[in-house]
Amino acid sequence: xxxxxxxxxxxxxxxxxxxxxxxxxxxxxxxxxxxxxxxxxxxxxxxxxxxxxxxxxxxxxxxxxxxxxxxxxxxxxxxxxxxxxxxxxxxxxxxxxxxxxxxxxxxxxx
Amino acid sequence: xxxxxxxxxxxxxxxxxxxxxxxxxxxxxxxxxxxxxxxxxxxxxxxxxxxxxxxxxxxxxxxxxxxxxxxxxxxxxxxxxxxxxxxxxxxxxxxxxxxxxxxxxxxxxxxxxxxxxxxxxx
Numbered sequence: 662x663x664x665x666x667x668x669x670x671x672x673x674x675x676x677x678x679x680x681x682x683x684x685x686x687x688x689x690x691x692x693x694x695x696x697x698x699x700x701x702x703x704x705x706x707x708x709x710x711x712x713x714x715x716x717x718x719x720x721x722x723x724x725x726x727x728x729x730x731x732x733x734x735x736x737x738x739x740x741x742x743x744x745x746x747x748x749x750x751x752x753x754x755x756x757x758x759x760x761x762x763x764x765x766x767x768x769x770x771x
Numbered sequence: 772x773x774x775x776x777x778x779x780x781x782x783x784x785x786x787x788x789x790x791x792x793x794x795x796x797x798x799x800x801x802x803x804x805x806x807x808x809x810x811x812x813x814x815x816x817x818x819x820x821x822x823x824x825x826x827x828x829x830x831x832x833x834x835x836x837x838x839x840x841x842x843x844x845x846x847x848x849x850x851x852x853x854x855x856x857x858x859x860x861x862x863x864x865x866x867x868x869x870x871x872x873x874x875x876x877x878x879x880x881x882x883x884x885x886x887x888x889x890x891x892x893x
Contacts, residue, residue, distance in 0.1 A: 695877035
């Protein structure tokens with residue numbers, strides 16, 4: 662059971678918009694700690710996708726965006742492409758447990 | 772280019788010891804925390820612990836405290852993860868990560884090493 666809760670799976674057709682939620686608590690996201698997102702393509706190491714709630718590293722398309730409100734955060738992907746099919750993880754800091762991850766969400770492009 | 776390069780895959784028997792490595796390049800190795808992340812087969816990511824190579828300050832996740840040892844040799848820009856007695860349940864992919872910390876409220880992992888697959892089987 663992960664400290665941060667994500668839906669196990671989401672899906673969308675090419676060109677559509679999907680969102681992935683990440684729900685925490687008052688000891689992590691709700692305490693003001695930032696949320697970061699990672700993309701893990703099949704058979705590869707995870708890659709930083711969003712840092713500091715809503716910032717994209719150089720090279721990440723602007724189709725990916727992040728937001729945070731209260732004890733939750735969201736990752737939105739617009740203009741869905743087949744290459745976006747991957748596992749997505751949120752990560753934050755918890756005042757008791759230190760670094761924590763969400764359980765991961767598998768994105769399927771229909 | 773900032774890069775973390777990990778040692779190769781390992782196959783071990785239960786009870787054996789193991790030390791895997793992660794070599795950093797392209798940045799000041801002593802100025803960033805390095806972390807280790809476990810991914811068991813078909814499962815999600817689990818934070819294991821971190822080390823600051825500058826002074827070897829080390830912190831562990833409660834789930835991994837006492838189960839593994841994290842160390843670093845700053846003279847060769849390399850961090851290590853070791854086990855004294857492996858179990859079958861240690862079978863997993865292990866990633867090292869460089870951690871950027873901002874204002875004490877924002878710690879993100881980038882880049883990630885390519886991963887080291889550890890298989891423990893009799």
